[in-house]
Amino acid sequence: MRSASMVLTALLMVSAQNGITQDRRAPAELPPDISGVYQAIANRDTLPGGLRNTGSPSDIVLLPAAEQQRKNVDLSADPEKMCQNIGPFRMMARDRTKIEIVPARSTIVMLFEDISHGNMRQIFMMRGHPEKLTPTWLGDSVGKWMGDTLVVDTIGFNDQTWLNDAGAQHSDALHLVERIRPILGGRFLEYRVTAEDSKSLAKPYTYKRYYERLETDIMEDICEQ
Amino acid sequence: MMHARTVGTLTGILFAWTPAFGQTPPDWTGAYRLAVGQALEGFEPLNLDLHPVIVAHLQPWAKTKMEATDGVADDTGQICQPHGLFRNSQTATFLWLASPDKIVIAFGGNIATSGVQRIYFNRQHPRNLLPTWNGHSVGHWEGDTLVVDTIGFNDKSWLQVAMEPHTEEAHMIQRIRQVGDGRLLEIQYAVEDRKALTSAYTYTRYYRKIGESLPENVCSQGLQEWREWRGKALQRLIERSRIVR
Numbered sequence: 001m002r003s004a005s006m007v008l009t010a011l012l013m014v015s016a017q018n019g020i021t022q023d024r025r026a027p028a029e030l031p032p033d034i035s036g037v038y039q040a041i042a043n044r045d046t047l048p049g050g051l052r053n054t055g056s057p058s059d060i061v062l063l064p065a066a067e068q069q070r071k072n073v074d075l076s077a078d079p080e081k082m083c084q085n086i087g088p089f090r091m092m093a094r095d096r097t098k099i100e101i102v103p104a105r106s107t108i109v110m111l112f113e114d115i116s117h118g119n120m121r122q123i124f125m126m127r128g129h130p131e132k133l134t135p136t137w138l139g140d141s142v143g144k145w146m147g148d149t150l151v152v153d154t155i156g157f158n159d160q161t162w163l164n165d166a167g168a169q170h171s172d173a174l175h176l177v178e179r180i181r182p183i184l185g186g187r188f189l190e191y192r193v194t195a196e197d198s199k200s201l202a203k204p205y206t207y208k209r210y211y212e213r214l215e216t217d218i219m220e221d222i223c224e225q
Numbered sequence: 226m227m228h229a230r231t232v233g234t235l236t237g238i239l240f241a242w243t244p245a246f247g248q249t250p251p252d253w254t255g256a257y258r259l260a261v262g263q264a265l266e267g268f269e270p271l272n273l274d275l276h277p278v279i280v281a282h283l284q285p286w287a288k289t290k291m292e293a294t295d296g297v298a299d300d301t302g303q304i305c306q307p308h309g310l311f312r313n314s315q316t317a318t319f320l321w322l323a324s325p326d327k328i329v330i331a332f333g334g335n336i337a338t339s340g341v342q343r344i345y346f347n348r349q350h351p352r353n354l355l356p357t358w359n360g361h362s363v364g365h366w367e368g369d370t371l372v373v374d375t376i377g378f379n380d381k382s383w384l385q386v387a388m389e390p391h392t393e394e395a396h397m398i399q400r401i402r403q404v405g406d407g408r409l410l411e412i413q414y415a416v417e418d419r420k421a422l423t424s425a426y427t428y429t430r431y432y433r434k435i436g437e438s439l440p441e442n443v444c445s446q447g448l449q450e451w452r453e454w455r456g457k458a459l460q461r462l463i464e465r466s467r468i469v470r
Contacts, residue, residue: 035324085443102322102329104254106437109322111331111341120320120336122438137443220357222307222340 031145032182037218038189038211039098047210048184055207057093057164066169066200073167079160083116083223085137087161088154089176089195091118093207100218108143108150116223123152135172137161149181163195171199187213250366251403252323256333256439257410257432259317264433266405271413271429275315278426279389287390287421294388309382310359310375310397313339314414314430320439321410328364328371333439344373356393358382373399384416392420409433 043053062070080086091097091112098113106126112118123143133140133156140156154176163170174197183190189211196204260268272278280288308316318333326346332339344364354361354377361377375397384391395418404411410432417425 100329102324104322104437109320109329109331111329115336115340116338119441119443120331120341122320124438136441138441217345218341218343220340220359222338222358224307 031150032148032186033103034150034180034182034186034189035101035103037098037100037214037216039214040092040094040096041188041210041212042095045210047188051183051188051190051210053207053209055205057090057168057205057207058166059207060163060168060195060205061202062168063200063202069169070167073162073169075167078165078167079162080117080165085119085161086117087157087163088118088121088138088178089163089170089174089193090161090165092178092191092193092209097211098214098218099211111218113218113221114223115221123150129153129155135159139174139176149179152176152178152180154178163200169200170195170197173197173199183210189213250371251369253321253403253410253434254323254437255434256318256320256436258435259315260409260431260433265431266409268404268409268411268431270431271427273428275385275428276387276389278428279384280387282422282424282426283389284421284423290390291388307358307382308339310342310378311382311384311391311395311416312386313342313359314412315385318435318439319432331439333442335442342375344371350374350376356380360395360397370400370402373397373401375399390421391416391418394418394420404431 041047041053046052091114097118099118100111100113102109102111106124108123108125110121110123112120119138121138121141123141125143128142129140135156135158137158137160139154141152141154143150143152145151155174157170157172157174159170159172161170162168174195176193176195178191178193180192181190182188191209191211192206193208194204194206195201258264260266280291283291313319313332316332316339320331320333322329322331328344328346330342330344332341340359342359342362344362346364348363350361350363356377356379358379358381360375362373362375364371364373366372376395378391378393378395380390380392380395382391383389395416398415400413400415402411403409411429412432413427413429415425415427416422
């Protein structure tokens, strides 16, 4: 019995030490543990309570100039076809997208199984956006917990990714706010994202996806052409 | 010849879990960069010039294949294509993440082409592994050293940048520990492949912690560059098919 207790104690110490920062707050005050592997449910699926995916990047409304630009886009230059990053707004909406969430000390890391198109997102939990940002494909993401919801604010995008499969462009003014929270006893994540871009979107657009928690491993999925 | 896989499997069974009671495995979470020059603090990487070491271990057919490769058209690391774990071991940066059941190493050179190495604890390799670029890794602690055993590679990647070939029999063992009062990670690599190598070769690299995150490094070749490379690669395939006939 004593041996079993020692094993349990040692296991708990291992868990605490293996990259998960020990937090001395009472359990009720701690943010939920959303670490793990998740996969987007299909748009045809309905969860208990009638919860379904809503919206799609294809439904965004562009400003006239951006719409004209979209019509002239060479669809063969889609970053997706060149194994390039397609940006979080488009990536998180895709059917069956699989992600792994790994909390680290000062960040929450989101790794995509389709690593070539999704890459790795680092959400900084202990700082705001830097004053001077070099535009990047994934932007600069900062997060904070509001109750059981992780709110992620991302700016600093370059203009290399598209907003949807139809070639909708965005500008460096793109701003994403994502709200991620566990639901149904932690078996699912509710993911809601709002995109605004004063230079390309006629109005902010929000879509919602549900991600199911999986007890499987992330597989290697590197884009090959 | 070293039967590293057998040794690795046995040690995996015996020491699948952590160090002795009362100890906890070290937490190496953070971003690391390959240490060079003064950053090495006097530590000397074994076989820093790795290419001649690998060539000396290649079987004749593998050496012939290496000599027949084209530096651009055959380089899987070109134009957003995967590198494979062997070349990732020379990657300048990586992010080390830990969770209770595994360690995740996200390679920073370009994660789209380098991918991720996931090191699982408390399990063995599955029997029927689908060959992949980065293989399947299991780890266990031996004192303060993390021992990682990786098999299940595909044969599409190269051992290093000169396109030294390997087969699906390739097997890598990494022994990872902190040195220099915790300022450096030392990784000893041992690579064997009974079908491509005459015997195992080893090398050591040191990595310095540089922070908690990595800068973004996205594969972003332009469309024209992409098409030119595809053209070269296709031409290369056609030439090879003529040789085979």
